[in-house]
Amino acid sequence: MDLIQTLLDGLMVGGLYATVAIGITLVFGIMGILNFAHGQMVMLGAYTAFFVVSAGFGFWPALLIGMVAMGALGLLLERVVFRHTLGDHMQGLTASLGLIMVIENLAAAAFTPDPRTFEPLLPGSFQIIGLTLSSQRMLVLVLVVLLVVACHLFLQKTRIGKAIRAMGQNRTGAALVGIRTSQVTAVVFVLGSAMAGAAGVLYASLFAITPYMAAAPLMKGFILTVLGGLGSVPGAVLAGFLLGIAESLGSRYLSASFRDGYGFILLIIALLYFPRGLFGQRGKLRV
Secondary structure: OHHHHHHHHHHHHHHHHHHHHHHHHHHHHHHOOOOOOHHHHHHHHHHHHHHHHHOOOOHHHHHHHHHHHHHHHHHHHHHHOHHHHOOOHHHHHHHHHHHHHHHHHHHHHHHOOOOEOOOOOOOOEEEEOOEEEEHHHHHHHHHHHHHHHHHHHHHHHOHHHHHHHHHHHOHHHHHHOOOOHHHHHHHHHHHHHHHHHHHHHHHHOOOOEOOOOOHHHHHHHHHHHHHHOOOEHHHHHHHHHHHHHHHHHHHHHOOHHHHHHHHHHHHHHHHHHOOOOOOOOOOOOEO
């Protein structure tokens, strides 16, 4: 029972990691840019949830508003910054590093560095077949699964999703068959940023929020992007759950103080046998 409970905790945390990694993977697969400011969108999504819940609107409006707000911010950044760096990916990388400092310092000035928390939607815990489970953590796990499935269905079944997949395979070829690449790029940024916003809201329902909280989800997101395979959405999701389970098992049975190190050990071992990650091909978006 203790093992099952540890595995469920790992799946919940891994799902949060995967939600962050999906956005990073989508942007890289389409634009070839590793957006280091993605973690700051997670942080801003968390603050959005805090202020919406504090205003008395509740968790569900906070989740919706967090996704919409970060999607809008992603569209703004794509139009103002990243659209002009497509010809030089190093410029895009440098711009994203600059955005980290700008967004983080603005957040610290506006919100103060003090940790913030809010009451979760489902406080307390419940028992089932001998397991004691946190109600909010189980809700987060369910929501993560729903978000991942919804993202998968969007990419597989919708017209714009098929255009995204086509551009991930060959941007020039997609343009030649009539796909409006600029519009698809904008949609990718909106979708990736909305997923970051959702991850931030779910993170805020479990942990304290600070302007400097972006480093951890960003680091885990990039680990998953590489581990799953650069450009592979299924790889990022699977890697997220694997990383969450590895951290949970390692913290429970080995050392909790080494929690952040387990991901790098898993990454090193995996890349010894899968140099391009679990599913990925460099430069290709596989969904």
